[in-house]
Amino acid sequence: MIGFVLRRLLQLVPVLLLASTAIWAMIYAVPGGPIGAIAGDNASPEQIAAATAQFGLDRPVLVQYADWLWNAIRGDFGMSIRGRAPVLELIGQRLPATLQLAVAATIVSLVIGIPVAIASALRPGSWLDRILSGWSAMALGVPTFWLGILLILVFAVELRWLPSASAYVPIWKDPLGAIRNLALPALTLGIYVSGILARFLRASLVSELRADYVRTARSKGLPERQIVGVHILRNALLPFITIVGLMMANFIGGAVVTEAVFTYPGIGRLLIQAISTRDYPLIQGCIVVILVLYIAINMAVDVLYAYIDPRIDYR
Amino acid sequence: MRKLGSKTLSILGRLLASKGSALALIFLVSITLAAIFADFLPLNPVAQKLANALKGPSATNWFGTDELGRDILARVIFGARTSLVTAGGAVAIAALVGVPIGLVAGFFGGWRDAALMRFVDVLLALPAILFAMAMIAVLGRSQAAALIAVGLTGIPSFARITRAQVLTLRKRDFVTAVEAFGGTATYNMFRTILPNSWSPIFVQVVVLCSVAILLEAALSFLGVGVPPPTPSWGEMLRTGKSYLHEAPYYAVLPGIVLTLTILSFDVLGRALADLLEGRRDAVIAPKAEEVTS
Numbered sequence A: 001m002i003g004f005v006l007r008r009l010l011q012l013v014p015v016l017l018l019a020s021t022a023i024w025a026m027i028y029a030v031p032g033g034p035i036g037a038i039a040g041d042n043a044s045p046e047q048i049a050a051a052t053a054q055f056g057l058d059r060p061v062l063v064q065y066a067d068w069l070w071n072a073i074r075g076d077f078g079m080s081i082r083g084r085a086p087v088l089e090l091i092g093q094r095l096p097a098t099l100q101l102a103v104a105a106t107i108v109s110l111v112i113g114i115p116v117a118i119a120s121a122l123r124p125g126s127w128l129d130r131i132l133s134g135w136s137a138m139a140l141g142v143p144t145f146w147l148g149i150l151l152i153l154v155f156a157v158e159l160r161w162l163p164s165a166s167a168y169v170p171i172w173k174d175p176l177g178a179i180r181n182l183a184l185p186a187l188t189l190g191i192y193v194s195g196i197l198a199r200f201l202r203a204s205l206v207s208e209l210r211a212d213y214v215r216t217a218r219s220k221g222l223p224e225r226q227i228v229g230v231h232i233l234r235n236a237l238l239p240f241i242t243i244v245g246l247m248m249a250n251f252i253g254g255a256v257v258t259e260a261v262f263t264y265p266g267i268g269r270l271l272i273q274a275i276s277t278r279d280y281p282l283i284q285g286c287i288v289v290i291l292v293l294y295i296a297i298n299m300a301v302d303v304l305y306a307y308i309d310p311r312i313d314y315r
Numbered sequence B: 001m002r003k004l005g006s007k008t009l010s011i012l013g014r015l016l017a018s019k020g021s022a023l024a025l026i027f028l029v030s031i032t033l034a035a036i037f038a039d040f041l042p043l044n045p046v047a048q049k050l051a052n053a054l055k056g057p058s059a060t061n062w063f064g065t066d067e068l069g070r071d072i073l074a075r076v077i078f079g080a081r082t083s084l085v086t087a088g089g090a091v092a093i094a095a096l097v098g099v100p101i102g103l104v105a106g107f108f109g110g111w112r113d114a115a116l117m118r119f120v121d122v123l124l125a126l127p128a129i130l131f132a133m134a135m136i137a138v139l140g141r142s143q144a145a146a147l148i149a150v151g152l153t154g155i156p157s158f159a160r161i162t163r164a165q166v167l168t169l170r171k172r173d174f175v176t177a178v179e180a181f182g183g184t185a186t187y188n189m190f191r192t193i194l195p196n197s198w199s200p201i202f203v204q205v206v207v208l209c210s211v212a213i214l215l216e217a218a219l220s221f222l223g224v225g226v227p228p229p230t231p232s233w234g235e236m237l238r239t240g241k242s243y244l245h246e247a248p249y250y251a252v253l254p255g256i257v258l259t260l261t262i263l264s265f266d267v268l269g270r271a272l273a274d275l276l277e278g279r280r281d282a283v284i285a286p287k288a289e290e291v292t293s
Helices: A002-028 A033-039 A045-054 A061-073 A087-122 A127-141 A144-158 A175-209 A212-219 A224-254 A256-261 A267-276 A280-308 B002-017 B019-036 B072-108 B110-124 B128-139 B143-169 B173-180 B185-196 B198-222 B233-243 B248-277
Strands: none
Touching: A002 A061, A002 A280, A002 B110, A002 B128, A061 A280, A087 A127, A087 A175, A087 A224, A087 A256, A087 A267, A087 A280, A127 A175, A127 B248, A144 A175, A144 A256, A144 B198, A144 B233, A144 B248, A175 A224, A175 A256, A212 A224, A224 A280, A256 A267, A256 B128, A256 B198, A267 A280, A267 B128, A280 B128, B002 B019, B002 B248, B019 B072, B019 B248, B072 B110, B072 B143, B072 B185, B072 B198, B072 B233, B072 B248, B110 B143, B128 B143, B128 B198, B143 B185, B143 B198, B173 B185, B185 B198, B198 B233, B198 B248, B233 B248
């Protein structure tokens, strides 16, 4: 098992290295180079020279790259140009907000997705089943930013139950306040993916329902509730774990749009600010951190899957 | 050629036979026509009438007016042009780069396969929206940048689908026959295998249109897509969001058109996958679920 985990970790190295090199090279290739952004568009030649020397941009490309990579491995992405603070510190301030939203959204999508999937798998062709297939088709088509706007209109503008802009309130400090602030963004993300989740789970439930062990269980006279609840669900949930993991990874990296709709102070909004102010060290830092989290979660899911499912050979 | 024409007609006929895909097709055709002939319609997307700002839907302004008194319906129709051009260009880039990658990787295998597919994996290492944003950070904000950024995120799906198709055809008799008669690899890839791979590629084109429109709108919504004077759906939702109290229709109505367009491409893609390849519940658009979460 340890060998399996180590090997998976080793496989990650080239992907991470290639992707971070690509990110670095992209920024290096910016027309006018990062220096234009640092010194400002109206900088005099002297100012440009000073900034070039200060940030070490006059050194050979490979030296600059090696230096950046070595620092990045140690978690040092340099100073934010606009924020005048270490990039990692700025990201660290935003990360808890993003993680809290990711967990909340995952819970919402499971709470909606699992019961719907079970109900529709047990009665294929029923009205619930037909609603589900329409729902999952819609889920892919309705943009989250529009869904979020509709939710704000109903719950914040009309009913005035919830705030239209969500602040980050740590759940251990003020659980009720945290839930009030998380409700709309988590619902937006949750509604969006619950259709996809439900469809995957439904498909694996339906194939399990046809399995021999189900017939055996029925012929033994086991109550249907026990067959579904204990035997089938356990097997069907296995492939489902992968989907849930992928989804969480996406919430961390890809909740940029939802964070923007609710002006939620997560890492996605930090990245948008960084892009609009051309703060290149911050852009690099945000993307590399998201990338690492994204890949780490994917790997954790793989390992967990191999651990839970004894049929997977992890030697 | 005649044979191809009749085949196309029969597929079109079967598409129209289903209510869902017929509606989707009608909607897309009308929105495309409106976008093409927008200049001939009695609509002006830039005429400002400040006295008339933020007025709700009426007989003269069916979708109401925006914060500068411009007609929202006109901006939605001209915005369709922006969306369709950007999405179409992006899908073209994705196909023109992705299909040859898949052809070469699948045909030769070995180190070429490994190298090309690792390159594709790197494109997949980040969620599409982040990758597109990073590209725009480099290229600067413009319609061309949005088009390229969205296009690059679509390369992996074309590469993978083409490669999978090549792998199933590679050892078929008609391919090895061309090889035996001394046909070059290039001839074999582009003249023998590619013509037999059109249907999954075509399905992917339709599906990716919906993803590209969604992604372009998301970028504009974030304020990094097509820059402001050009009307775009994402930008309208972005501005409309600031006027939710005074003018709820401002964000809601363009959003309906955007959603219907995305859904229509999606419905058509599924229907085509079903018709051309018999994939009923195909896992379509591998990156769709992460595009705008």
